[in-house]
Amino acid sequence: xxxxxxxxxxxxxxxxxxxxxxxxxxxxxxxxxxxxxxxxxxxxxxxxxxxxxxxxxxxxxxxxxxxxxxxxxxxxxxxxxxxxxxxxxxxxxxxxxxxxxxxxxxxxxxxxxxxxxxxxxxxxxxxxxxxxxxxxxxxxxxxxxxxxxxxxxxxxxxxxxxxxxxxxxxxxxxxxxxxxxxxxxxxxxxxxxxxxxxxxxxxxxxxxxxxxxxxxxxxxxxxxxxxxxxxxxxxxxxxxxxxxxxxxxxxxxxxxxxxxxxxxxxxxxxxxxxxxxxxxxxxxxxxxxxxxxxxxxxxxxxxxxxxxxxxxxxxxxxxxxxxxxxxxxxxxxxxxxxxxxxxxxxxxxxxxxxxxxxxxxxxxxxxxxxxxxxxxxxxxxxxxxxxxxxxxxxxxxxxxxxxxxxxxxxxxxxxxxxxxxxxxxxxxxxxxxxxxxxxxxxxxxxxxxxxxxxxxxxxxxxxxxx
Numbered sequence: 387x388x389x390x391x392x393x394x395x396x397x398x399x400x401x402x403x404x405x406x407x408x409x410x411x412x413x414x415x416x417x418x419x420x421x422x423x424x425x426x427x428x429x430x431x432x433x434x435x436x437x438x439x440x441x442x443x444x445x446x447x448x449x450x451x452x453x454x455x456x457x458x459x460x461x462x463x464x465x466x467x468x469x470x471x472x473x474x475x476x477x478x479x480x481x482x483x484x485x486x487x488x489x490x491x492x493x494x495x496x497x498x499x500x501x502x503x504x505x506x507x508x509x510x511x512x513x514x515x516x517x518x519x520x521x522x523x524x525x526x527x528x529x530x531x532x533x534x535x536x537x538x539x540x541x542x543x544x545x546x547x548x549x550x551x552x553x554x555x556x557x558x559x560x561x562x563x564x565x566x567x568x569x570x571x572x573x574x575x576x577x578x579x580x581x582x583x584x585x586x587x588x589x590x591x592x593x594x595x596x597x598x599x600x601x602x603x604x605x606x607x608x609x610x611x612x613x614x615x616x617x618x619x620x621x622x623x624x625x626x627x628x629x630x631x632x633x634x635x636x637x638x639x640x641x642x643x644x645x646x647x648x649x650x651x652x653x654x655x656x657x658x659x660x661x662x663x664x665x666x667x668x669x670x671x672x673x674x675x676x677x678x679x680x681x682x683x684x685x686x687x688x689x690x691x692x693x694x695x696x697x698x699x700x701x702x703x704x705x706x707x708x709x710x711x712x713x714x715x716x717x718x719x720x721x722x723x724x725x726x727x728x729x730x731x732x733x734x735x736x737x738x739x740x741x742x743x744x745x746x747x748x749x750x751x752x753x754x755x756x757x758x759x760x761x762x763x764x765x766x767x768x769x770x771x772x773x774x775x776x777x778x779x780x781x782x783x784x785x786x787x788x789x790x791x792x793x794x795x796x797x798x799x800x801x802x803x804x805x806x807x808x809x810x811x812x813x814x815x816x817x818x819x820x821x822x823x824x825x826x827x828x829x830x831x832x833x834x835x836x837x838x839x840x841x842x843x844x845x846x847x848x849x850x851x852x
Contacts, residue, residue, distance in 0.1 A: 390449075394746035395507070401522040407449060415459040419522060423459070426524045431497040440490050441518045442466070442510075463519065467680055467701040471748055472506040472541065473561035474731050474738055476713040477549050477639045478720070480557065483509040483516040484542035488631040490518055491532070495624060500527040504534035506541040506560070507748070514725035531618050532626065536597070539589055540566025543630070546637045547590060548572060551580050554639065554709050564742050569594035585633035641710040662840035663795075667691060667761065670793050670835070670848045671698040674759065682757040682787070684734070685765035689715035689727060695761060696726045703757070705732040734783070735773055755787040760794075763846070767797040770818055771807045777817060777826035785830045785851060792831060792849040796823050800843050820845060 396403030401419035405412055415423050426432060435441040444461040472480060483506060491501050501523050508520040532538075541560070544567045548556040552575060559567050573594040580586045671678075671694070678699035683692040688711050692704035704727055706712050715729040732738075737751035762784065769775045784792050797804055798820060799813075817825075827833065831849035838845050 394744070395742065395748065397743070399522060411463060411465070412447070412449070413444070413461040413463060413521070414457055415461065415522065416456045417458045418456070420458045422525050423522065425526055426499060426521075429497045429499065431494060431499055431524065432521070434493060434497065435490065435518070438493070439515070439517070440486060440493070441521065442512070444521065461521065466510050466512050466519070468703050468728060469754060470511060470728070470730050471738060472545070473558050475557075476709050476716050476729065476731060477546065477554060477557070478713060478716055479511065479516070479729075480506070480542065480546055481634060481637065484546065484634045485631065486516045486518060487538065487542065488627055488634065491627050492624070492631070494524060495527060495620065495627070498527055499524045500532060501534050504538035504541060511728055514719060514723060514727070527620070529618070529620070532623055535626070536569070536593070537566055538630065539593060540569060543589055543634065544569065544572040546634065547580065547586055548575060550637050550639050551576050551586075554641065561738065561741065564747065569597055585636060589630065589633060641713055656841060659839055659842045663763070663846065664694060666837050666839065666846050667763070667793060668694055670846070671695060673848070674698065674791060678759050680757050681759045681761065683761045684732070685762060686715065686729070687711045689718065689729065691761060691763055692727050693724065696724060699759065700726060702727050704729045707731070707733045734769065752786060757788050759791045760784060760788040762792065763795040764797065766794065767801070767804050767807065771804065771815060777823055781826045781830050788851055790851055792851065794847050794849065796820055796845045796847065798843055
């Protein structure tokens with residue numbers, strides 16, 4: 387298709403694929419999936435999913451130049467401003483995505499359909515909640531097991547259980563295992579006490595043992611599949627899915643305080659300085675004098691400044707390295723229905739890479755940039771001093787991520803927080819000062835304005851990208 391670019395994550399599904407054309411995203415439904423897709427639309431299931439806000443809406447369009455023998459229909463889905471992946475989600479985000487998937491499966495069964503897959507990558511976050519994006523995942527239900535059961539466990543139940551029972555950081559294993567964390571590995575990692583939890587026992591430990599037993603023989607797998615198909619009625623399948631839903635609802639995580647989880651309580655800012663900082667940032671945002679399509683708040687912690695930025699931006703992606711802080715941010719945004727704030731876990735020194743087949747299925751953090759505005763407050767000293775990063779490298783990074791404006795706070799060595807950082811190490815940062823920072827900006831950004839935060843030694847800059 388001349389001028390059409392197929393998305394690199396779409397090659398696995400013969401039903402259709404996602405592609406871009408003239409900067410817009412489309413989904414092609416292939417002829418081979420014609421009957422299933424028509425049945426899905428005509429059954430009323432799609433409308434029922436839309437009514438509940440479960441699935442992304444689309445409209446059918448015609449495009450010149452995409453005439454191939456495989457094409458049945460072209461869909462233009464509603465635009466989602468920023469894509470995230472499961473290994474960038476907090477515990478509650480993953481849990482909400484899991485419950486969405488199960489609720490969709492239950493509703494699909496009511497209409498005589500089933501999900502043919504249960505990948506966490508079929509879910510994105512839009513307007514404050516998870517939404518299902520793959521309208522080609524629905525097929526008519528006949529009989530037998532839910533073919534996506536193992537995939538659901540590996541994509542959702544396993545990482546949730548590892549976060550609960552072991553350590554929330556193990557959720558990053560989803561980045562290593564793009565098709566889901568293996569059940570046998572999860573069973574080994576989970577503590578002994580998890581064997582006394584009926585949900586973990588049945589859906590992970592015994593599931594792993596059964597998979598290992600029947601996975602050794604193709605003949606045994608075929609016999610088992612036929613037996614399940616004949617014995618598993620729709621009523622039993624509904625019971626299985628409802629049991630999974632009950633299991634996910636019962637998984638909780640009460641995060642302990644982390645290094646940054648209570649940052650705003652432990653900061654060296656007094657109320658005068660904090661109020662002044664808020665005023666400066668708001669004044670800078672107001673001076674942009676337009677609705678910002680996509681703004682990144684990097685080092686957002688629990689999102690205080692993200693909420694301020696949301697007054698001026700259509701979408702604020704609120705990044706932080708600390709999952710505890712991001713969890714607090716997400717729960718607050720959810721409780722307050724702050725639909726323009728999207729909390730995301732990000733380690734700037736180990737950001738999400740491009741992974742999958744040919745390193746193209748899931749695109750990297752840097753490839754997903756294109757933020758019109760970036761806010762980076764109380765961050766530069768951590769990048770420069772904790773991680774030994776020269777100021778020019780920091781400036782280069784922000785230059786690659788932002789398209790227009792950078793609002794950044796410079797924290798000098800006389801600041802009490804920087805003094806703490808230098809207490810246990812030699813000061814090998816002779817260029818780390820305000821003049822050195824402004825010199826590093828040359829050729830990359832133009833200083834439009836800078837302002838000292840009241841009752842502090844910190845300076846906030848508004849910079850335009852050169």
